[in-house]
Amino acid sequence: MTKRAIKIETLDGTAPAAIFTAEGHAGGQSRPGVILYMDAFGPRPALDGMAERLAAAGYTVLLPDLFYRYGAYGPFDTATAFSNAESRDVLMGMLGNTTQDMTIRDSAGFLDxxxxxxxxxxxxxxxxxxxxxxxxxxxxxxxxxxxxxxSFHGGGLASDAPDSPHRRAADIRARVYVGSAGVDKSFPPEQSARLAQALREAEVDHIIENYIGMAHGWAVSDHGVYDPEGSERHWKRLLSFFEESLG
Structure with a gap:
């Protein structure tokens, strides 16, 4: 597996990113691409490992740093980052000030x-x-x-916020898969129902699956709530979904 650091010029600056491909593969010719959108702790070995697994399955994978506007940060201890007041304040500041619209703009550069x-x-x-x-x-x-x-243990997928994804369901032409944690305050049952209704009304091919017994963050190996069996289930679903949708 190869990992190569690149820099992506966006409307707001320069975003560090990494490209992952299988050994012996030159470039991304004839391989579908995948953008891996990070969790709140940023790019790190755990996410590199996930990108590598996707690359091994036949994809050219891009892992960008969505917090590039803040310069150097971290690394964070995923087990204590939100319980420690200092790191929590840093994380919440970056989260709150990295808007959906910013990432949408950045995604044009990611696709390029x-x-x-x-x-x-x-x-x-x-x-x-x-x-x-x-x-x-x-x-x-x-x-x-x-x-x-x-999306896996994604939060705010059908919230009251003006940039909530469910509000743009009519613009989606992609197939959609949502894997939610069994109990997740960031994506409660009422949001799940609202998202399902929006996707159905927009005639989007979609699946929303509830991973009973899993906690928010279960799929990522360096989270304190990581569940190996649940993570393997997520991998089985994700790889099948991409194979069916991207080839």
């Missing part, structure tokens, strides 16, 4: 970066935690490019 790697066909998006809503909003903003969008 994949195109520069030879990925000119359909692209998949997948996001975790804060990245879940961004993966869906990217599908709505770039329907001509994004053919599959997945």
């Amino acid at each position: 970066a994949l195109a520069a790697e030879g990925v000119t066909g359909p692209v998949g998006t997948v996001g975790y935690c804060m990245g879940g809503a961004r993966a869906l909003n990217a599908a709505a903003a770039y329907p001509e490019r994004v053919a599959a969008a997945a």
Whole structure:
């Protein structure tokens, strides 16, 4: 597996990112692309490992730093970052000030970066935690490019916020998969029902699956609530979803 650091010029600056491909593969020719939208703790070895697994399955994977506007930060201890007052304040500040609209704008550059790697066909998006809503909003903003969008333990997918993804369901042409934690305050049952209704009314091909017994963050290996069996289930669903949607 190869990882290559790149820089992506956006309307707001320069975003560090990494491209992952399988060994022996030059560029992204004939390989579908995937954008992996990070969780709140930023790019790190755990997310690199996830990108590598997607690359091994046949994809050219882009992992961008969505917090690039803040310069250097972290690394954070995922087990204590939100219980420690100092790191919590830093994280909440970055989260609150990195808007959906910012990531939507940035995603044009992300797609261009994949195109520069030879990925000119359909692209998949997948996001975790804060990245879940961004993966869906990217599908709505770039329907001509994004053919599959997945969210795992994503929060605020059908909230009262004006940038909630469910409000843009009519713009989505991609297939959508949402895997929610069994009990998750950031995506409660009423939001799940609201998202399902919006996607049905927009005639979006979608699945919303509830992972009973899993906690928010279960799919990512360095989270304190990581569940190996639940994570493998998520991988089985995600890889099947991308294979069916992207080829």
